Amino acid sequence: MYVAEAKKDPAQPSDRTPYEIGAVYRAHAQTVARWAYRLGGPAIDIEDVVQEVFLTAHRLLPEFRGEAKITTWLFRITQNQVRHQRRKLRFRQFLSGTATDVIGQTASTKPTPIEVLEQRQANATIYRVLDGMSDKYRTAFILFEIEQVSGEEIATLMGQKVSTIWVWLHRARAHFAAGLEKLERAEASRAESPSTAPTPKKPNDPTPSASS
Amino acid sequence: MNPRTHTSLPSSRSADAAEPLVPLRDLVREGRIDPTSVEARAAALIQRIPKPPPLASSAYLRIEDEILQRTTPQVPRMLWLRRLGWGAAALSTVTASFLLGLSMRPARIETRDTAPLAASRSLELHEVRLPRDSQARLSVGTGDQLTVEGPGTLSLQGMQVTFRQGRLRVDSGNQPLLITIGSRRVTVGARSSASLSAHVGELVLVAAYVGSVTIGEPATDGSLQTFTVPAGSSWTAAPVADPRSAAVGTPAHESPQMAPQRAAVRAQRGNATVPNKTSVHAAVSGALTAPQPTLTTAPSRLLAESQLLGRALQRLHRERDARGALSVLDEYATQYADGTLRAEASAARVDALLQLDRRSEALQILDGASFSNLARGGELRLLRGELRAHAGRCREAVADFDAALRGDARSDGPLTERALYGVATCRLQLGERGMARDALRKYLSLYPTGRFADAAREALGQL
Structure with missing residues (x-):
């Protein structure tokens, strides 16, 4: 030890x-x-x-x-x-x-074991919604809700007053909720009427037609 | 865990409120929001996202190399400046060695484990023995950092550092650091970085990243011959065919024609007073008066192989040019189809392909190769298991994961973590729920806050 x-x-x-x-x-x-x-x-x-x-x-x-x-x-x-x-x-x-295509958290030099499909999808969904938010709300939301950092520490990290951080977090949560609802509606309507357009290939796809 | 500010207020859509919030996960756990609400769905998503993976060891060291390379002033190549530096070092060595002895502190060790540490104190070490897939970092003396990768053995006796097995990364402080490896003595210059590999007590490879590395080895007449491996080059021990040729390892960077000139230079310098502490330089003063016959022969095939492979590794790890590395490896494969270092070349090719995310090609190589003679053979086998699992070949993957675990029964390092989790997920894929449950429980007992802990708990909850 x-x-x-x-x-x-x-x-x-x-x-x-x-x-x-x-x-x-x-x-x-x-x-x-x-x-x-x-x-x-x-x-x-x-x-x-x-x-x-x-x-x-x-x-x-x-x-x-x-x-x-x-x-x-x-x-x-x-x-x-x-x-x-x-x-x-x-x-x-x-x-x-x-379109943005999230291929997962794999570092290019280190493949991971079988990724749980729900983890990947959850990750993709969350960051898709976060991408629609402003930087300051996005950062505050990630630190508070995902990283579980306290409001006071977020204030120190971001160089703001604590009261400002709480205001940002309230707004961030509201924006995230709205963004998530919008994404869910869009996915629901896509599921009801599937598009005939081809889905974009994932980057770095090892299949011959996409070889680098 | 940092202290949180909790209130009894539910989450609010009042966007201008400055009241402290309660995290969504806590609200859901406490049943304080409607489970059908969008906030509840957001909390469920947040709970499922994976933990951030730590930087891989290879990436950590590569980035560190890059940063030190770009931020350390380059050593000037002019010979007269080097001589001036050597002369100054020689004159100051006696004083420096005295001060070094006074300032020698007990070695401190840091662990790479991401799990929180239970206690902290300084230790005075005499020997470090590491199992496979483990790593230890030691601070020795004044500013010297040693990173040992297992399986490895390093011993520390006062100022004497002896390395017997494994891979040793050295980042020296303000003084040169002398390391004994079998019959050879390696001096890592001040403010230098190098990587040394040893096998069954003998030095097999030196890669110099920053500064200089000098290797001293006994000649047949009992004297000590030295040569320098400059930054950006590597040296590999020649195969032992003739005892005389084994005593001399020609530097990778140097052509044979240069050797007589360097020997003459050393003979001139030998007239200067050289203190005993810097024993490598002291031995030079009377030893090399004429070039040894083996120094003037053509480079050995192994030397040429290692030079080519070294170029590929430099492209891959230092220049981050995976495609460039592959083209050099293609050259190696053409010239040395049955080369001594073909296993190392294959491993480098796997690394390059993975950098380009060409996993299926990497797996093809791993499927057909054996890496058991490589220090990182265990890691490569584990990697093969992961790639096989990713390709849906779970039955074969389980065999690789089990082999990785058997070969490392007492380790709780990151490779074992991956292997355990790999077994669990493959067993699940194969429908072997009982064995999957056992593997998940074992994983969580060893890695309760590990990288895959959340996913493991969720999977266990569903079984």
Whole structure:
């Protein structure tokens, strides 16, 4: 059994030693990956986001004065990177003319065991609805309802007052409910009158006609 | 779990309310909302979504490489600057070794397990032994980080680090770090990163990522010969055919014609005073006065193979160019159809195909290959099980998962987690409910907050 020595901030060895990007990475990489996954959804390249977050953090590290916790600072960078990636994804979809097709949470280098079908569908549905929301409501909703972060912590992470966060969460919940109802109605009407148009092929489909 | 702010108010559609909310899951659990409402349906969806997977070890290390590579100043290639650096290092080594001895702290270990840790304290280690599919990270001395992947054995005696088996990733601090592996002594330079592989007590592979790595090995005359593996290149031990040739491992990056020149350079430097602590450099001072015959012969076939494979791995892991890696691997397959490293090349091809999400092709390779002689053979077998399960070949997949579990009976690492869950889902697919139930229960007993815990509980509830 191996145990670790607990530290308040493992990335900073002492008060006098400045942060070093390698130590920051080792201490917070998994947390950033988790945020990227949650904020970005299944279509995001998590590894890409994590790498960009820490490269950006390295560039901005000299300006980090420690007024906020380093996790808060990293969260803001992660948020921006995810926003940037999602924008790129939407632009690519716009150019290619295909609908969003969520292929699941598999990291490209690591296939998972048999995914429970309901998990994939639930994931796809939730993020489809979330994609229709503004960034701030979307982030607040994900952190509160999915990640189970308290309102006060969300306020710290997002740099807002707690009362503002509650207002956002109320609105986010209302928007999510409306979006979910709309999606359910659309799927119900599609089920009643199936379309004759071909369904878009999943990206990275290994079948010969879609080989890369 | 962080403290939550709970109130007795139900969820509200009043969009401007600033009252604290109760999470939807809690409202449903407490029966405080209409189960047919859209909020209840939203809560049901949220409860079903999977937990975020942790970054895979390979991705974690690859990204770390990339970040350190891009953020560490490059070592200048000019020879005169290197000589100046060596001279300064030699003069300061005595002082540095004294200070290093004073500042040596007990090794601290971090575990990679995502489960919460029960306790924390510093340990003074003498030996680390890891089973398969496990990993330990140690902080040794001042700023040195060692990451051991099992099955592996590493021992620490004061300043002496001895590595016997497995894969060792080294990120050195401000001082060079000396590691003994069998008859060879590897010095990882200051602020350098490298990966070392050992098998039955002998060094088999060195990959230098950042900075420099020097390998010293005994020559037939009892002296110590050294050569450097610079960043971005790799070195593989030559097969032991002739005891004399086994004493010399030609650096992967260096052509034989360069060797006499480097030997002459070392002889010149040998006149400088070299303190005893840096024993590798000290041995150089009187040893290499003329090139050894084996250094001037043509590169061995194994060396050429390893150079080509090294290029493919660099494309794959450092440049993230899976297609480029595949074209280099095609070149390898053409030139070395029966090569010594063909198993490693096949494994690299599988990794490249998976990066491109070409799973069926990856499975074709895994179906036809045996990786039992590779350190990551267990992982590849598990991977084959997962791909087979994904392709609907559950009966075959179960055999792979069972083999992975048998080979690692006491481990509770991430590979065992995947294998257990794989068994459970395959048994379900095959209609073997009793065995599926047993597997799910075993999984939940070992990984109550694991990656597949929610899905496992839900599946168990339905059985």
